[in-house]
Amino acid sequence: MKYCQDCGTLIKGRTDKKFCDDYCRCHYNNVINRNRDQNFKKINSILKKNTGILEKLIQQGIKTSTPYLLSAAGFNFSFFTHQLNEQNGKICIYCYNYGYIKINEEQLAIKQVTHSLSSN
Numbered sequence: 001m002k003y004c005q006d007c008g009t010l011i012k013g014r015t016d017k018k019f020c021d022d023y024c025r026c027h028y029n030n031v032i033n034r035n036r037d038q039n040f041k042k043i044n045s046i047l048k049k050n051t052g053i054l055e056k057l058i059q060q061g062i063k064t065s066t067p068y069l070l071s072a073a074g075f076n077f078s079f080f081t082h083q084l085n086e087q088n089g090k091i092c093i094y095c096y097n098y099g100y101i102k103i104n105e106e107q108l109a110i111k112q113v114t115h116s117l118s119s120n
């Protein structure tokens with residue numbers, strides 16, 4: 001016995017079917033795509049906000065900050081796009097082309113990267 005993945009109705013006939021019909025199949029896929037788009041949007045807006053906070057500091061000529069100040073501005077440390085090793089052995093955590101390096105528990109160095117990223 002098999003049930004439609006969309007509406008849960010018992011499927012009669014072929015046992016390899018996952019849905020009642022095309023309507024249920026389309027509806028199911030639309031819901032999955034919508035959820036995926038919503039997740040992209042949610043995460044992108046956090047990344048955008050993080051990037052904007054770092055960008056604003058750089059534009060104001062500010063190159064250091066503290067975790068407390070960034071948090072107060074709405075920065076979310078759980079979300080970033082990538083991390084790269086610095087020459088000094090530290091790790092720079094990026095939100096797109098802006099990043100921060102943890103100097104110590106209290107201090108962060110903010111940086112902007114203008115060179116393009118290689119994909120490997």
Ligand SMILES: [Zn+2]
Nearest residue numbers: 004007020024
């Ligand atoms: Zn169905």
